[in-house]
Amino acid sequence: MAGASAPAxxxxxxxxxxAVPGPGxxxxxxxxxxxxxxxxxxxxxxxxxxxxxxxxxxxxHLTGSKKGCDHGQCGACTMIVNGRRINGCLTLAVMHQGAExxxxxxxxxxxxxxxxxxAFVTHDGYQCGYCTPGQICSGVAVLEEIRAGIPSHxxxxxxxxxxxxxxxxxxxxxxxxxxxxxxxxIVEAMTDYAEQASGSRA
Amino acid sequence: xxxxTYERPGTPAExxxxxxxxxxxxxxxxxxxxxxxxxxxxxxxxxLVDVNGLGLDAIEETPEGGLRxxxxxxxxxxxxxxxxxxxxxxxxxxxxxxxxxQLRNQATTAGNLLQRTRCPYFYDTxxxxxxxxxxxxxxxxxGVSRQLAVIGGSDACIATNPSDMxxxxxxxxxxxxxxxxxGTGRTIPIAAFHRLPGDEPERDTVLKHDELITAVTLPxxxxxxxxxxxxxxRASYAFAxxxxxxxxxxxxxxxxxxxxxxxxxxxxxxxxxxxxxxPKATASxxxxxxxxxxxxxxxxxxxxxxLGAALKQARA
Ligand SMILES: Cc1cc2nc3c(=O)[nH]c(=O)nc-3n(C[C@H](O)[C@H](O)[C@H](O)COP(=O)(O)OP(=O)(O)OC[C@H]3O[C@@H](n4cnc5c(N)ncnc54)[C@H](O)[C@@H]3O)c2cc1C
Ligand code: SF4
Ligand code: FES
Ligand code: FES
Numbered sequence: 001m002a003g004a005s006a007p008a009x010x011x012x013x014x015x016x017x018x019a020v021p022g023p024g025x026x027x028x029x030x031x032x033x034x035x036x037x038x039x040x041x042x043x044x045x046x047x048x049x050x051x052x053x054x055x056x057x058x059x060x061h062l063t064g065s066k067k068g069c070d071h072g073q074c075g076a077c078t079m080i081v082n083g084r085r086i087n088g089c090l091t092l093a094v095m096h097q098g099a100e101x102x103x104x105x106x107x108x109x110x111x112x113x114x115x116x117x118x119a120f121v122t123h124d125g126y127q128c129g130y131c132t133p134g135q136i137c138s139g140v141a142v143l144e145e146i147r148a149g150i151p152s153h154x155x156x157x158x159x160x161x162x163x164x165x166x167x168x169x170x171x172x173x174x175x176x177x178x179x180x181x182x183x184x185x186i187v188e189a190m191t192d193y194a195e196q197a198s199g200s201r202a
Numbered sequence: 203x204x205x206x207t208y209e210r211p212g213t214p215a216e217x218x219x220x221x222x223x224x225x226x227x228x229x230x231x232x233x234x235x236x237x238x239x240x241x242x243x244x245x246x247x248x249x250l251v252d253v254n255g256l257g258l259d260a261i262e263e264t265p266e267g268g269l270r271x272x273x274x275x276x277x278x279x280x281x282x283x284x285x286x287x288x289x290x291x292x293x294x295x296x297x298x299x300x301x302x303x304q305l306r307n308q309a310t311t312a313g314n315l316l317q318r319t320r321c322p323y324f325y326d327t328x329x330x331x332x333x334x335x336x337x338x339x340x341x342x343x344x345g346v347s348r349q350l351a352v353i354g355g356s357d358a359c360i361a362t363n364p365s366d367m368x369x370x371x372x373x374x375x376x377x378x379x380x381x382x383x384x385g386t387g388r389t390i391p392i393a394a395f396h397r398l399p400g401d402e403p404e405r406d407t408v409l410k411h412d413e414l415i416t417a418v419t420l421p422x423x424x425x426x427x428x429x430x431x432x433x434x435x436r437a438s439y440a441f442a443x444x445x446x447x448x449x450x451x452x453x454x455x456x457x458x459x460x461x462x463x464x465x466x467x468x469x470x471x472x473x474x475x476x477x478x479x480x481p482k483a484t485a486s487x488x489x490x491x492x493x494x495x496x497x498x499x500x501x502x503x504x505x506x507x508x509l510g511a512a513l514k515q516a517r518a
Contacts, residue, residue: 026205048250049203051237071238072305084278084307090234091308094208095252138304145303150282153298153438158287174438175302 033093037062038106046093053077053088056103064104064133068177075176078134078141079103085141087175104133107140115196116140119189127180135176139190142172143197164194203240210252214381214414217251222383222412224249229414231274232308234301235317243327244318244334253312258416261285267422270379273312273415277367278303280311290420292428292447296370299432302439312415315368315378315395318406319361319465320441321350332358333403340403343495349443352494352501354464359403360495363396363466364441370430372467373447373459377419383412389419396466406465426451431512432461433504444504450516454478458488458512460505481510 028047035042037060044059051070056062056079068076070089077088080102108114116136119125126132145152146168149161154171162168169190170183178186211217221227228247230236231254239245258272261283269285280286281297301309323329323341330339342350342360351360371392378390396407409415426449434440445461456477459469473487485506492502 028205029207031208048206048208070241072234075302075304078304085304086308087234087304090232090237090305092208092230092233092237095210095230095233095254097210142303148282150278151287151294151298152303153295155298158291158294171438172303175304 031094034097035093036098036100038102044093048092048094050093051089052079052081052086052091052093052096052101055093056088056101062103062105065137066130066133068131068134073177074131074134075138076131076134078138078176080137080141083144085138102137104137107136114140116189116193119193119196120186123185123189123192124182125186125189126178126182131176131178131180131182135173135178135186138173138176139186139193142169143190143194145172146194164191164198166191169194204243204246204248206248206250208250208252210255212255212257214256214258214416215383215385217253217256218381218383218385218412218414220249220251221414225411227251229253231310231313232276232305233313234305234309235313239318239325242325244325253414264419269420271311271418271420273310273417275311277301277306277309277311277314281306289423290370290374290428292373292430292449293367293370293420295428295430296366296432296445296447299430299442299445300366311367311418314365315371315415315418316407316409317365320364321361322346324361333361333399336402336404347495347497349441349462350495350498351464352498353468353489353492354398354466355493356399356401356403358401359399359465361399361403361465362462363406363464364462365467366430366432366442366445366461368392368396369445369447369459369461369467371418371420372469373449373457374420374424376421378415379417379419380409380413380415382410382414387416388413392418392467393469399465403465424449424457426456427516429512429516431508431515433508444501444508446505446508446512448509448512448516450477450513456516458484458509460488460509463489463501463505477513481506481513485509 033046056065066076068074072087072090078085079088108117152171154167155162227249230250230252259274260272262270264270277297281294287294323331324334329341332340351362376392378395380388428449430447432442432445442462447459450456459467470488476483476487
């Protein structure tokens with residue numbers, strides 16, 4: 001996709017709209033970004049500065065993902081990109097051309113809750129709910145990470161697959177802060193969901 | 203955030219060439235450090251060169267029996283690699299002690315090595331900071347310096363390097379491979395990669411503007427027991443106050459590097475001869491000449507005790 005020189009490769013990027021800004025020039029530069037969001041292909045024209053989080057919230061009006069800190073410090077913006085959880089606030093939408101993105105809206109809907117959403121309801125895994133979409137996207141991915149054998153700081157023996165324990169869940173969820181302090185109920189909801197999921201797989 | 207243009211080249215040569223054309227450009231990898239700083243206008247590049255399309259994401263065995271880690275290998279994948287878990291445990295442990303699952307999924311090997319300091323004044327554009335704005339002064343020298351360096355600092359800057367991974371890379375004697383716009387490659391020993399601040403604190407490393415990191419190479423496995431121990435203000439998701447990476451052999455000899463103490467991972471090879479004599483002897487040799495502030499003098503005691511705990515863990 002890139003040419004030999006900067007301007008050529010810039011031109012090769014679909015729809016880059018403006019030339020190089022000069023000194024003191026802060027006019028927006030835009031690009032057309034194509035993403036598959038919750039299974040649907042979307043194309044949007046974005047200011048290059050747009051984070052993946054803002055692309056979801058402000059442009060696609062998927063407001064489930066929340067902005068807590070905008071600096072990678074709280075996890076409220078956690079979404080699943082090509083199968084992995086990341087912070088939507090610390091990445092640019094334009095860096096994800098062609099990516100598959102799952103937000104909370106893609107995991108479940110009010111009339112068809114994801115099993116982890118249902119477990120959050122059963123176990124009171126929230127109070128105000130602001131951190132919850134991020135917690136649930138993170139939680140779904142955490143259980144996949146444990147199944148895939150990815151170790152964590154809480155893993156005792158690095159040469160063996162990690163276990164599904166409370167200590168593992170707590171450590172792996174440490175990137176999702178909850179100002180209401182619903183932590184212990186979140187761990188219960190995740191444990192319950194993990195047990196259901198492993199039951200249905202067995 | 204200031205406006206910028208963007209490109210995503212397909213080869214390392216094109217990426218380095220793109221940088222050479224634009225003195226105000228920056229490479230972007232995971233973006234987890236650069237975008238954070240761009241939002242605060244601590245960094246304000248007018249052009250971004252996205253390195254995610256360069257295909258530098260493999261971990262390969264070297265003819266010498268070591269591992270060559272592509273610059274774009276994500277922190278999660280490096281920590282999860284079976285060879286790293288088996289033969290370079292201190293590296294897997296250091297990675298897993300850093301940041302969060304979400305951030306490690308995005309953060310890359312090169313980006314982690316080049317992450318900038320967490321000095322609070324560097325982040326606050328209303329304060330003087332020689333690293334952010336050369337010549338403006340250093341607010342930390344008589345400010346809040348609890349997190350800052352106790353050794354190797356200068357009158358211009360007492361910032362620390364915040365990377366956990368770099369401490370493990372230092373104890374393992376990794377080398378950094380680069381290529382520049384002229385196509386010239388370099389192999390830089392990790393010991394010579396990060397700089398002390400001196401009177402140019404704006405330069406964290408010896409890299410040139412158009413120099414792209416292509417890989418980080420680990421020598422053949424050292425064996426021994428490998429431990430990374432990190433002390434921080436909360437149990438997870440916090441930067442180190444002090445950290446210790448050790449590799450201890452059955453005869454009690456070994457290696458040690460410290461994090462959280464200096465502008466670079468702190469390792470004094472000459473002090474390692476003291477390891478069989480214990481943490482006090484080793485820490486005093488490694489940290490001779492330390493010049494802490496009243497706020498961070500506790501780090502010297504903490505470093506010795508953390509080393510003691512790491513050695514105990516290694517010998518258990
Ligand atoms: C809330 C939070 C907590 C964190 N906690 C920790 C922690 O506890 N321990 C820890 O170690 N880290 C921690 N981090 C930092 C994290 O590890 C770094 O942000 C990450 O490793 C940077 O990698 P990246 O790929 O995202 O880099 P980027 O942000 O993309 O880039 C960082 C720098 O590297 C340059 N660069 C990138 N790739 C190349 C290349 N191939 N060649 C030349 N230059 C290149 C960029 O130009 C930029 O200057 C934390 C971060 C956050 C936001
Ligand atoms: S210690 Fe370094 S980074 Fe911190 S204010 Fe001083 S010059 Fe800036
Ligand atoms: S909004 Fe992204 S981590 Fe807080
Ligand atoms: S439920 Fe309120 S922040 Fe978590």
